[in-house]
Amino acid sequence: MTLLLDRVTFRYRRWERPVLSGFSYEVPDEGLTILLGPNGAGKSTTMSLLAGTVEPRAGRVLFKGSALTSADREYRRHVAWLPQKVPTSRQLTAREYVAYVAWLKGEDRSTAWDRAGSVLDQVGLADRSGQKTARLSGGQLRRVGIACALAHDARVILLDEPTAGLDPHQRTVFRDVLRKVAARIPVLMSTHDIADLADEATTVSLMDRGRILHHGGTRSFLEHARPDAAPGRQAESAYSVLMGLEATD
Ligand SMILES: Nc1ncnc2c1ncn2[C@@H]1O[C@H](COP(=O)(O)OP(=O)(O)OP(=O)(O)O)[C@@H](O)[C@H]1O
Numbered sequence: 001m002t003l004l005l006d007r008v009t010f011r012y013r014r015w016e017r018p019v020l021s022g023f024s025y026e027v028p029d030e031g032l033t034i035l036l037g038p039n040g041a042g043k044s045t046t047m048s049l050l051a052g053t054v055e056p057r058a059g060r061v062l063f064k065g066s067a068l069t070s071a072d073r074e075y076r077r078h079v080a081w082l083p084q085k086v087p088t089s090r091q092l093t094a095r096e097y098v099a100y101v102a103w104l105k106g107e108d109r110s111t112a113w114d115r116a117g118s119v120l121d122q123v124g125l126a127d128r129s130g131q132k133t134a135r136l137s138g139g140q141l142r143r144v145g146i147a148c149a150l151a152h153d154a155r156v157i158l159l160d161e162p163t164a165g166l167d168p169h170q171r172t173v174f175r176d177v178l179r180k181v182a183a184r185i186p187v188l189m190s191t192h193d194i195a196d197l198a199d200e201a202t203t204v205s206l207m208d209r210g211r212i213l214h215h216g217g218t219r220s221f222l223e224h225a226r227p228d229a230a231p232g233r234q235a236e237s238a239y240s241v242l243m244g245l246e247a248t249d
Pocket of ligand 1: 019
């Protein structure tokens with residue numbers, strides 16, 4: 001019950017149909033939740049609303065029982081939002097950048113600097129902490145983004161397609177970091193990479209056209225797979241069945 005959307009309606013332009021209408025969604029308080037759905041389903045919109053980067057036309061965004069207001073410092077501090085492209089400053093080193101973000105979120109300078117060192121170590125980037133962010137790879141930058149969330153004591157982490165475009169090695173490293181982080185802090189992550197969920201996710205949410213089609217434990221999601229789905233393909237099959245793309249028998 002930490003972070004949720006309560007009967008939210010949202011449209012990008014006044015004359016357009018709402019992307020979400022009377023939409024409610026609660027981010028689970030534990031583990032890794034994966035938000036699946038086809039292009040245009042409303043995943044990024046849902047995450048932007050939860051992150052407070054856009055405001056609903058109707059309904060509420062609630063954090064720890066209080067409605068979000070854009071000036072809410074506690075919210076900014078405790079809800080970490082990582083868009084697909086981590087917005088780093090190219091001139092700063094990884095450590096300077098993480099420390100800067102922690103300072104912006106309210107840590108004092110020396111605490112921010114110390115924590116930046118320790119969290120970069122936690123995401124496996126201790127040896128890159130003195131490197132300019134402009135010279136880091138996409139996968140390393142996403143780990144810098146996670147480090148920022150850890151540095152300012154986030155209570156919830158929202159990740160928009162964090163594994164998109166990563167090579168298999170970077171993806172594995174990123175998932176290892178994610179597994180450790182999600183054991184301590186709830187993480188909501190949108191993805192098209194169904195393989196991400198099989199081993200890692202605690203909860204699976206599937207949305208389409210602004211509606212949630214499934215929200216529950218990974219096992220209950222996988223139970224929707226066709227009985228004859230090939231080993232390792234149950235998640236894809238469950239997705240297709242729930243989306244109505246594939247019959248169950
Ligand atoms: N900035 C925008 N301006 C206008 N319409 C938008 C904007 N962003 C998204 N939309 C529309 O809102 C709907 C939901 O988009 P959204 O990006 O939330 O979906 P998504 O599930 O994240 O898709 P994808 O998997 O492609 O990232 C789509 O119809 C999309 O065209």
